[in-house]
Amino acid sequence: MAATVWIIVPPAWRALLNDADPGSLRCQAATVRAALEWLIAAHPALAPRLLQDGRLPRWTNIFLGEENIRDLGGLGTTLRDGATLTVLPAMAGG
Amino acid sequence: MIAVPAGTAWIGTPEASLDALAGQQQYPRSWFEDESPQHPVELAAFWIDVHPVTNAAFTAFTAATGYRTAAETRGFGLVYGAGYWQETPGACWRHPGGAGDRIDGRMDHPVVHVTHIDARAYAAWAGLRLPTEAEWEYVAHGPTWRPWPWGTGFDACRANGAEYGAVRPVRNLEDWRGWWARHFDEHGTVPATTPVTAFSPQGDSPFGVTDMAGNVAEWTATSYRLYDPRRRYDPLYHAAAGRYMVVRGGGWMHLRHQMRTSERVAVDPAYANHATGFRCAADTPRTA
Numbered sequence: 001m002a003a004t005v006w007i008i009v010p011p012a013w014r015a016l017l018n019d020a021d022p023g024s025l026r027c028q029a030a031t032v033r034a035a036l037e038w039l040i041a042a043h044p045a046l047a048p049r050l051l052q053d054g055r056l057p058r059w060t061n062i063f064l065g066e067e068n069i070r071d072l073g074g075l076g077t078t079l080r081d082g083a084t085l086t087v088l089p090a091m092a093g094g
Numbered sequence: 095m096i097a098v099p100a101g102t103a104w105i106g107t108p109e110a111s112l113d114a115l116a117g118q119q120q121y122p123r124s125w126f127e128d129e130s131p132q133h134p135v136e137l138a139a140f141w142i143d144v145h146p147v148t149n150a151a152f153t154a155f156t157a158a159t160g161y162r163t164a165a166e167t168r169g170f171g172l173v174y175g176a177g178y179w180q181e182t183p184g185a186c187w188r189h190p191g192g193a194g195d196r197i198d199g200r201m202d203h204p205v206v207h208v209t210h211i212d213a214r215a216y217a218a219w220a221g222l223r224l225p226t227e228a229e230w231e232y233v234a235h236g237p238t239w240r241p242w243p244w245g246t247g248f249d250a251c252r253a254n255g256a257e258y259g260a261v262r263p264v265r266n267l268e269d270w271r272g273w274w275a276r277h278f279d280e281h282g283t284v285p286a287t288t289p290v291t292a293f294s295p296q297g298d299s300p301f302g303v304t305d306m307a308g309n310v311a312e313w314t315a316t317s318y319r320l321y322d323p324r325r326r327y328d329p330l331y332h333a334a335a336g337r338y339m340v341v342r343g344g345g346w347m348h349l350r351h352q353m354r355t356s357e358r359v360a361v362d363p364a365y366a367n368h369a370t371g372f373r374c375a376a377d378t379p380r381t382a
Binding site: 023048057093094 | 180
């Protein structure tokens with residue numbers, strides 16, 4: 001069952017978001033994969049940063065709360081209502 | 095290794111330099127705010143490698159131990175392709191540009207495609223450790239802060255970065271994309287590392303240490319933290335704090351502002367690419 005999920009992407013990606021606020025993206029999604037697919041559908045320029053051949057590439061991490069989803073169920077990790085996903089490049093800054 | 099005496103290290107970038115930096119490239123000052131405030135750190139005496147760990151040294155390590163890096167184990171490495179990062183089958187420290195590329199003839203170049211765990215494994219085998227972030231920065235600029243190891247003015251001939259040998263200015267991201275397109279046409283994904291002594295002595299730091307700017311970005315032993323935890327930084331940096339490790343120095347594909355002595359990058363310790371390596375430090379040298 002889909003949950004209401006908040007997604008936070010890096011402010012430096014603002015130019016790829018068609019002026020959407022990178023701190024207030026919201027969707028209905030049952031899993032991390034569904035949330036990312038929504039994000040890519042809404043903002044296609046994010047696609048190479050978020051998925052490669054349907055997998056989460058090593059240059060991007062997704063945190064569910066404080067946990068890296070690679071340490072949970074990966075893209076299949078289920079989401080609860082009110083969950084927050086933080087998208088964090090593997091190299092931040094510089 | 096080179097001995098570094100105990101001293102007070104001023105870590106971080108002065109405010110005036112951060113203000114000036116904002117007008118010299120594409121990012122606002124907030125992008126560099128994690129270099130502030132500049133603050134003193136007391137350092138005990140330590141030793142540090144004169145140059146990054148080379149392919150030759152890493153070969154000796156793997157020959158002695160049978161160690162396999164994360165990239166070797168998973169079967170792919172990260173390289174920058176025509177327009178973005180890509181997971182390339184076979185890319186690893188032995189084949190930096192991909193399966194068809196070999197380090198033969200580049201044994202005196204820095205090793206790349208090493209994660210933080212890989213770097214620590216090498217250091218443990220060598221009886222050494224990674225330098226802390228403060229040690230690394232102190233070695234880069236010395237007791238008196240300076241933005242590049244050799245001084246206050248950037249000089250493309252003193253470090254292996256994107257501007258080295260470039261036929262056109264490479265000052266911002268737009269310039270960089272043009273530079274990368276030309277570079278990729280000529281070299282593909284093969285990293286443009288150079289021998290670790292190629293920029294010595296002209297690029298050396300005040301302590302006589304080389305490649306502190308450019309060639310490869312370098313892992314440190316320090317978990318990424320914000321210098322003033324009460325201050326509001328870019329949310330990206332708050333998200334990285336406590337999760338990532340600090341990488342310093344910039345590499346062969348980076349712009350001048352990314353090769354500054356106080357520049358900080360927060361990096362997932364499981365990450366590796368064809369522009370990141372490391373050097374070692376020690377409390378006492380292996381041999382006097």
